Amino acid sequence: MINKVITADEAVAGVKDGMTIMVGGFLGTGSPEILMDALVRKGVKHLTVIGNDGGLAEGQPANGPGKTPRGIGKLLEHHMVDHIIASHLGVNPRLNEQFADGTLTYTLVPQGTLAEKIRAANYGLGGVLTPTGLGTPMETEKDELGREKKTVVIDGKKFLFERPLHADYAFCRASLCDRFGNFMSAKATKNYNYVMAGAADHVVVATEKLVEIGSVDPDIFAVSGVMVNDVVEGEPKWQI
Incomplete structure (x- = not known):
């Protein structure tokens, strides 16, 4: 029986400087935090990041307990991003500071168009x-x-x-996932996670709860594990 479960550090080991990555979530809600932490530890640079927004910066009230950076905001905090492709960039001050000092560029794409471009890559459409x-x-x-x-x-x-908009890696977050990679995301954490799973050469899912294959009704899952390469357990509970 296939078991795709590995550690967060193992999951990002293949990410290299200059790659294009997708990150699920909306202002940190639904972002795979343990995978962002692993990328920070790895210290990759010059990334092109595809996501809805720039996440949240340290100290912003919306961050909840601890007010630490969330989602893509963790990568921006460590100056790991050269270019961001997103639809909503006005919240994270780090993004605008780096744009102003010339260390980061961005491309704004309407939110529905961005989702459809990613979906086109996921489903093998020409556009x-x-x-x-x-x-x-x-x-x-x-x-x-x-x-x-x-x-x-x-x-x-x-x-x-x-x-279509395709990436080298897609980093997604699940509320529930089995060892094969079948997963679902609860409520607002669905944001971009379903559409990104399959729109990259390598798909990693960080899950809040991991279950054995066949232990739950398969109708619970929204995304098939055939779209997922690696599964990482230990994603913290939804905090935003």
Whole structure:
């Protein structure tokens, strides 16, 4: 029987400087904190990070107990990110400080478009069509990876063609996961975790609760373990 459970440090061992990673969650809610901690310990640099936002910085009231950085905010705190692709960047002051001093760049992508671009990579689609961005610089500027933009007319309606967004690693958080990697995320912690699992060469899930294969009703799981390479147990309970 396949057992994909490893330690957090083992799970990030293959991450190298300059790689592109995806991180699930929304302002820390649903982010895999033990995997972010492991990346900080590893000390990789010059990452391109794909996520909804820049996480939370140290001391922000929304952080809850301890007010430590959360999610992608941990990577920003240690200046590990060169470029971030996200839809919401106004909360974490570290991100804006690093942008101002020229050590970080970012690409803003509308939230629905960002999710669909990731989903396209997950499901092997050639891209998605959306009216969002028409008549704005998004229609003519290159995308977040420097690719030319295109427009398509269907039944007399114009759409912007958005290409898939893929990463080297996707780091996701589960509330419940079995040893094969079948997992589910409770309530608001679903944010981006389901869509990112499968949109990268290597998918790691950090789970709050680990169960044996076959010990729970499989209908509980939202994502199949075939999408997951590694499972790490010990993710702290949802605190935000």
